[in-house]
Amino acid sequence: MKVKRIYLIGFRGTGKSTTGKVLAEKLNWSYMDMDFAITEEAGKPANEITKEGVDWKEFRRIEQEVLGELSLVSNIVISCGGGVGVNDISGKENAEILKNNKDSFIVLLKASDETIRERLARQFKNKKIMPFLNSDNAKSKDETFEDLVKRQVNDSMDEYQKRKPLYDILTDCKIETGDKTPEEIAREIMKYVN
Secondary structure, three states: OOOOEEEEEOOOOOOHHHHHHHHHHHHOOEEEEHHHHHHHHHOOOHHHHOOOOOOOHHHHHHHHHHHHHHOOOOOEEEEOOOOOOOOOOOHHHHHHHHHHOOOEEEEEEEOOHHHHHHHHHHHHHOOOOOOOOOHHHOOOOOOOHHHHHHHHHHHHHHHHHHHHHHHHHHOOEEEEOOOOOHHHHHHHHHHHHO
């Protein structure tokens, strides 16, 4: 079977976007970051689409639409959002799209809990605040930025523990990214695909 598209799945902070760009360049393929495609389709940032993490239904609807469209494209590397195939709203439907794409290769990028925690804290501190994953924790008043970062990381890690086994079910191969450069990860993926 000739692989026509490569999906990179995994949690926030595992290196999907950075690795995806490098891999696409090495393969001379197109590249798409699904989170970017979703915000472009909606015409607003993820925080607005999800109402600051309170309501993910619209985001997941657009995500499923984008995934369906991308599943028809050849010679493309797709960095999936952290919830593709594993979230509570459209996870099962998205998992079906991924699994029914017979000429695709699904790579799970993994990292240790400690590595993910560190990367998320760094991203959040650099004001790359992604929507809360747990709507129960989404709204808060009178908290410092440092407290918000800590809460974002803890909320994300709780969700990660729920998603771990679901990621494993979807994948054709798993790659640990913690101590590897994007170039090393891309070369490893190419070995699996070839």
